[in-house]
Amino acid sequence: MAGINQLKSDLNALQTTDRQARSLSPQEPKGSRPATTGRGNWEEPASTGSVGGIASPIVETAARTYYAEQTLQSSDGLWSFRVKPIQQVTFHDSNGAEVLMIYAEPERE
Template sequence: MTLAEERAATRRRVSESRASSVQRDLNSLESQRRQIRELVTLERKGLRPATRGRGVFKQTPITSTGGGIAWPLTEQTKVDADGDTVPDRTFYADLVFTTSEGVFTWEVPPVKMVKFTDADGVPDRPIIFAEPKRP
């Protein structure tokens, strides 16, 4: 036997002994032995004869009154302090936007609520918007 063959045989014996000891060590950590269970056998598809089902239809009670908003909606207007006719809106506090160099600034009033009149002539149908995130 050559030196290379002897080294290969030694390497093989060491790895085999280590592998079996690792498996033995891992199994010794287990407190309870695993129980071997059998898989549940399922019926094969198509073996059971067709059956007929039966049910009773039960109508759910109608709780709606049928009310709602008649479309289309028309935005309401109001007369402001200057006597001008303007849309009937309310606003959140102004959002202030500034350019990155700080030269220009915009103040934008975000819309809070807009009032509408529906097609049946019912006034004050509000649409309320969420407050925008402040920069």
């Protein structure tokens, strides 16, 4: 088995260009600049059309919609059952605003 020095020399022989020693640029010492006052122009944020957020708690109303009924089978094929995947559920928050939860349609197998 080759020694560690042999391994180092073999690895260095594979390198085509010599490494160039680089040094880091000097960092400006802390506190060398005098304190200054920042300056900027404040702009009113763009209106999104809503006050924002959902006021807790949210309460589900009786309005649910479903995708078409599907038949699902267990992986071994012994069991099968029918389901109607939920498409959309309607809630109302404590401010009375309507909140919709819309779910993607499951893939059919």
